[in-house]
Every structure is written in structure tokens, then in C-alpha cells.
Amino acid sequence: MATVLGSGHTTLAQLRRILFQHDTVALDDQALQRVRDSYRFLTSFTQDKLIYGINTGFGPMAQYRISDEDQLQLQYNLIRSHASGLGKPLDPIYTKALMLARLSSLLKGYSGVHPETVELLLAFINNDISPAVYEHGSVGASGDLVQLAHLALCLIGEGRVKHDGEWKPTELVMAQHGLQPLTIHLREGLALINGTSCMTGIGLVNVLHAQNLLNWSIVASSFVVELVRSYDDHYSEELNAVKQHYGQRYVAAKMRQLLRVSRLTRKRDEHLYDHKVTETVLTDKVQEYYSIRCVPQILGPVYDTISETLKVVMNEFNSVNDNPIIDAQRQNVFHGGNFHGDYVSLAMDKLKIATTRLSMLTERQLNFLLNDKLNQILPPFVNLGTLGLNLGMQGAQFVATSTTAESQTLSFPMYAHSIPNNNDNQDIVSMGTNAALLTAKVIENTYHVMAVHLLTLVQAVDYLQLADQLTPPLRAVYTELRALVPTFSADDIMHEKLNLVVQHVRTRQLRFEAVPFNQPAPYEEAEFDKHVA
Structure with a gap:
């Protein structure tokens, strides 16, 4: 199935299909015509004019005029x-998203590139040719x-690409697919490298994973509610409706759906209101710990942050x-700073902080399960073996604790950390790609913490012999995890068990029912609910 790019506003659903469901990409005919028109206009407009990056040097070297015979060189x-990038190559999913973002920008017809450029980019995407793009190098300002x-290097037939799981010379893979290296016609070099496509591509993948982690956190929190036979009013519509935050109401509604037919949760009126309580000291908790009772209030801001980040990333x-911007319609060339990545940088920092918060909630719920003095219903470390001889989930908790701590440290905002460079031409920069990559690291960390928590949860379910009493959606998740x-x-070797769960959580897209509200939904809420509906 082919998804057409360039015909209008690309949606999250389209990008999800390309990135995770292996849809191919096609180019809109009108978009291709815009690219042709932009190229033709720029070719004629540059005659006898000084245009940055065509017949001048770059950045602080723009004062040097370039002769006609040297312009292509x-x-x-x-x-x-x-x-000049260093560090590890980006995962191919990020590189594919990067190429999609660059292709989208070029298809708007404001870059003056030869149509060959977008056609070759399309071929790389559809043939899963992943350029070696390295993590270190961007300050996120001239893009x-x-x-x-490194993307452009591969398009001109140089460098390395990953194809069929192996790193190979670009020219070899291009020849294998009958592709010719890109020929520079006018300003293809500058048009390819001058933009926010790397941070935007990584940011897009980050948002999709953050949505997934939020869904898993709602499921895990609902598991805990059932295990401890919590009162149900903390996620009730009545309690959460008096707060005006969409995310809080959304999370509470999701929990109500998951726990709708629960046989384990309790009604407060049945236990505390409808008969006289005579005990001086109650054996049951009247209110649960915050990590259980305040889930809508904690995950609600996470939801709202994801929605806000989604808006920024999709707009970018x-x-x-x-x-510069090549405006064929107005017959002019406009110079400015649309390459500056502040929007994405700030959005990634917010998403990073929100994801860290989700990880902290997960770690606290895990600690509650592992500490028998807190939960008073489970053995230490949810140990299903012989206490003392066996260790249960004790070793796994160290992973969750240390990983959460790392995410907390990584949550310092890159947006507030500009360092001037480029002879002070770039005197304030966004560090947007650094922000996106650090967010990706926090997301990966959170998957690890979530895996420890989920494995502990299903062990706790078995110790308490509650599998048959779980609500149907939670029972389905339990069954999936137990199959792994x-x-x-x-x-036994815990790493192997945990790694299976990590991979499952990363790839398993949970499906919930959509949540209707009377108030206006955040940006692309329909896309969000389509993902979890």
C-alpha cells in the first residue's frame, strides 16, 4: 500500500503506517510540479544576482563570492x-523518519532543488536504504x-548505508537497485542539509513511543489497582470531572474502561459509608499511596504533554x-532562519521530562509491589520460591532504580543550553537533535523500567491467584505476557526474561476504546485515539 506525500497536511496515521507497517511512499503529482517550478524559477532568477549559498560561501564565509565555474563544486x-558526524549511527527507524521529514519539506516547492532529488530520496525510503547518519554533530540552528x-553524502553515492541488515558502500547498494547518484544542479547540497529534519524525524518516533508507554502505564496502574483491591473512586468520573485538565479526565476514563467490570476493586460506600465503622484503628487503608491513588493526576500531564508535542512535531x-526560501509564486528569494529548531527542541525537552515522570511513577509502583512492608499482601520481592534461598525480582529492581535515576539526570533541558559557534554567526542555537536523542534515550530507559514492572505484576497475580478474576482486558495482557x-x-537468568518483555512492550500496540468528551480535544486527538481504539 502506498501513502502519497505532498498532497496536503501529512497526518500521524500516515507516518505510522510508513514507519511501522511498511507502507511504501508515492509522490503527489502537484507536489512534483511545485518542485519543477521552484527549480526553473531559481535557475532563471540567479542570473546576475547574488544568492546566498549558490554563488556565495556559507555562514560567516558568505562574504566571499563564488565564481560561476566553482558553484557546483x-x-x-x-x-x-x-x-563530520561521530558516535553511533542512528537506528534505521530514525533515519527513515529523517528522510521522510526532508522529503516532506522539499515537496513544498520552496527549495529550488532539481526533481531528481526528491525522486532519489523516495527510492531510498521505499527500498529501505538507510544512510549512516551519526548521533553527534548537530547544534540544531542552521538545521x-x-x-x-551524511544523508546528502549517500545521495551523491558516497559513504555507507545499511541495507538488508548490513552496512555496505552506498554505490554498491545504489547499483543493486539501478539508482544513479544525485547530480548537483544548483543548490541541492545546501537544500538537503539546511533544515530541522533530523530532530523532527527522531521527535516523530519519540512521540509514537511515548504514546505507547502511556498506554502501558495506564494498564500497569490498573493492574495495581486490582491487585490491592483499591477503592474505585480515585479514577471515578465524579472526582475527575471537577478538574478541568483534559489529560487527567482522559486517563481516568481509560482506567474506568479497563476496570469497568472489576470484581476486585471496592466501592467506598459499601465498606465505609453504608454501615457504622466502630474500629479505632482500621486494618484497611482508607486511601492508597499516591502512586496508586493519583494516577490520573500524574499521567494526565504526561498525556497533555504528548498531545502538545505531537502538534509541534507534526507542524514542523x-x-x-x-x-533561503525560493518562492516561485512571488518570484523572489527570502533569507531568514526557518532552519532554527527551537520549537522541536523545547517540545522534546517537555516530552523527555514527562516520560521521566512516567518512569518515576512506574518505579514507585514497582517498589510498592516488591516491599512487603508496604503492600502487606505479597512476599518480599514477589518471590514465588523459597524465601532466603530464592531471590524473586530482587535483582531486577536494581535495573529499574538505576535506569530511572539516569533518566532523571538526562532530563535537564537542552533548550536552555546554547553554545555559540561558527565564528559566532550561530550565536544562539537550539540543540534540538541533542534534545531529541536524549528523549529517545529516556524512552528506551522507560521501556526497561516498564518491563521489570510488568513482569513483577504478573508474578504478583500468580502469587495472589487472581488471574481468573482480572477484568477481560487485563486478563488478555496477562495472558500475552505469560506466553512470553x-x-x-x-x-534463572533474569536478563533473558526481561528482554522478551521489553521487545514485546516496544512493538505491541495496545488497543483501547476511544474516550468521548464534551470539551474540545487536543490536536489530532482523533489520531491519538485511532492508535489506541
Whole structure:
């Protein structure tokens, strides 16, 4: 199935299909015509005019005029000199998202590139040719110059690409698919590397994973509610309706759906209101710990932050973000700073903090389950074996605790950490790709914490013999996890069990019912609910 790009506002649903369901991409005919028109206009407009990045140097070197015979070599020099990235290559999912973001920007028809550029980018995407793009290099201000230079390097047939699971010379893979290296016609080098496509691509994948983690956290929290036979009013409509935050109401509604037919949760009126309580000291908790009772209030801001981040990332994806802007319709060229990544940088920092908060909630719920003095219903470390001889989930807790601590440290905002560079031409920068990559790390960390928590939860279900009493959606999740890791009481290599759960949580897209509200929904709420409906 092909998803057409360039015909209008690309949606989250379309991008999810391309990135995770392996849809191919097609180019809209009108978008291709815009690209042709932009290229033709720029070709004629540059005659006898001084245009930045075509017949001038770059950045602080723009004062140097470039001769006609050197203009094409200038573009090659730009690509090769800025292909300076270090560190690990980006995961192919990020590189694919990066290429989609760059393709989207070029298809708007404001970049002056030859149509060959977008057609070759399309071929790379559809043939799963993943350029070696390295994590270190961007300051996120003249765009993601270094990362996008590595993309451009591969488009001109140089560098390395990952294809069929192996790193290979680009020219070899292009020949295998009958592709010719990109020829520089005018300003293809600058147009390819001058934009926010790296941070936007990574940010897009981050948002999709953050949605997934939020869903898992709602499920895990609902598990805990059933295990401890909590009162049900803390996620009730009546209590949460008096707060005006959409995210809080959303999370509470999701919990009500998951726990709708619960046989384990309790009604406060039945236990505390409808008969006289005579005990001086109550054996049951009147109110649960905050990590159980305040889930809507804690995960609600996470939901709202994801929605806000989604709006920013999708707006950036659908924007033109290079410099200068080639406006064929107005017959002019406009210079400015659309390459600046502040929007994405700030959004990624917010998402990183929200995801860390989700991880902290998960770790606290886990600690509650593992500490028998707190929960008073489970053995220490949910140990289903012999106490003392066996260790249960004790070793796994160290992973969750240390990983959460790392995420807390990584949550310092990159947006507030500008360092001038480029001879002070770039005197305030966004660090947007750094922000996106750190958010990706926090997301990966949170998957690890969630895996420890989920494995502990199903062990607790078995100890309490509650599997048959779980609500149907929670029972379904329990069954899936048990198919991966059967009940265990003897000690074995925990890494193998946990890794199975990590991979399952990363790839399993949970399905909930959509939640209707009377108040206006956040941006693309329909897309969000479509993902979990």
C-alpha cells in the first residue's frame, strides 16, 4: 500500500503506517510540479544576482563570492566537509523518519532543488536504504547540518548505508537497485542539509513511543489497582470531572474502561459509608499511596504533554525549514532562519521530562509491589520460591532504580543550553537533535523500567491467584505476557526474561476504546485515539 506525500497536511496515521507497517511512499503529482517550478524559477532568477549559498560561501564565509565555474563544486564541498558526524549511527527507524521529514519539506516547492532529488530520496525510503547518519554533530540552528550532510553524502553515492541488515558502500547498494547518484544542479547540497529534519524525524518516533508507554502505564496502574483491591473512586468520573485538565479526565476514563467490570476493586460506600465503622484503628487503608491513588493526576500531564508535542512535531514536519526560501509564486528569494529548531527542541525537552515522570511513577509502583512492608499482601520481592534461598525480582529492581535515576539526570533541558559557534554567526542555537536523542534515550530507559514492572505484576497475580478474576482486558495482557515468560519460582537468568518483555512492550500496540468528551480535544486527538481504539 502506498501513502502519497505532498498532497496536503501529512497526518500521524500516515507516518505510522510508513514507519511501522511498511507502507511504501508515492509522490503527489502537484507536489512534483511545485518542485519543477521552484527549480526553473531559481535557475532563471540567479542570473546576475547574488544568492546566498549558490554563488556565495556559507555562514560567516558568505562574504566571499563564488565564481560561476566553482558553484557546483561548492555544493559538493559543503556536503563532504560537513559529513563530520561521530558516535553511533542512528537506528534505521530514525533515519527513515529523517528522510521522510526532508522529503516532506522539499515537496513544498520552496527549495529550488532539481526533481531528481526528491525522486532519489523516495527510492531510498521505499527500498529501505538507510544512510549512516551519526548521533553527534548537530547544534540544531542552521538545521541539522552534520546529520543531513551524511544523508546528502549517500545521495551523491558516497559513504555507507545499511541495507538488508548490513552496512555496505552506498554505490554498491545504489547499483543493486539501478539508482544513479544525485547530480548537483544548483543548490541541492545546501537544500538537503539546511533544515530541522533530523530532530523532527527522531521527535516523530519519540512521540509514537511515548504514546505507547502511556498506554502501558495506564494498564500497569490498573493492574495495581486490582491487585490491592483499591477503592474505585480515585479514577471515578465524579472526582475527575471537577478538574478541568483534559489529560487527567482522559486517563481516568481509560482506567474506568479497563476496570469497568472489576470484581476486585471496592466501592467506598459499601465498606465505609453504608454501615457504622466502630474500629479505632482500621486494618484497611482508607486511601492508597499516591502512586496508586493519583494516577490520573500524574499521567494526565504526561498525556497533555504528548498531545502538545505531537502538534509541534507534526507542524514542523509539514513546514518548509531551509534557507533561503525560493518562492516561485512571488518570484523572489527570502533569507531568514526557518532552519532554527527551537520549537522541536523545547517540545522534546517537555516530552523527555514527562516520560521521566512516567518512569518515576512506574518505579514507585514497582517498589510498592516488591516491599512487603508496604503492600502487606505479597512476599518480599514477589518471590514465588523459597524465601532466603530464592531471590524473586530482587535483582531486577536494581535495573529499574538505576535506569530511572539516569533518566532523571538526562532530563535537564537542552533548550536552555546554547553554545555559540561558527565564528559566532550561530550565536544562539537550539540543540534540538541533542534534545531529541536524549528523549529517545529516556524512552528506551522507560521501556526497561516498564518491563521489570510488568513482569513483577504478573508474578504478583500468580502469587495472589487472581488471574481468573482480572477484568477481560487485563486478563488478555496477562495472558500475552505469560506466553512470553511463564510463571517462575526458581532463579534463572533474569536478563533473558526481561528482554522478551521489553521487545514485546516496544512493538505491541495496545488497543483501547476511544474516550468521548464534551470539551474540545487536543490536536489530532482523533489520531491519538485511532492508535489506541
